[in-house]
Amino acid sequence: MPGQFGKDEHIAWRSVSGEDHAARLETARLQNTIAARIAAKLRSRGLTVKDYAALAGVGYDRMLKVLRGDVLMRLEDVSDAERLLGGITCEKAERPH
Template sequence: MSDPRFHPRKMAAPPDRQNFGKVAEISWLKGTTELEVSRIEAARLQHALALKITSRLRDRGYSIRSYAELAGIGYDRMAKVLRGDAVMRLEDVSDAERLLGAIADPLLNDSISR
């Protein structure tokens, strides 16, 4: 796997992989440049999506490994995405929608129904 542009969990304060994608309320860094602000907001979005995905996995009794297999993605990458060590791709969101139901609603549900 190539090195990501940035590590989303490092936008949290502190950059604790124990909380990213697992605990709803975490603190975030304050950006001092437009690039930092953009990456912090992207990390916040990934955190929110990872929270929904991991919650849905728990509800359905899936492990990260079994979900990665269903999605056709390597376990290592899936774990890195959910803990914020790799950037989530749109395909990851699409897979979650397909396999776990509404994850990114209402945004995706609005565009799909058109």
């Protein structure tokens, strides 16, 4: 898995045991999915991670670490990605009128 994180939504994961490890694994899987979607959007738009970091108002070093899975992604990272790139999270639920 090292080196694959954030490059593809479907990567091989090690099996883990224990509730705490399972929760951490699911968190890592979710961050990988979002990071891979961000990377795909950047490629399709001809943007670099440096470009994206500037658009998001985040330091380049931190953005690299987030997309590689070295640091935890924050909700604001997800929100920024959705706002700036679109199509990152699942479709928004319809709101009642």
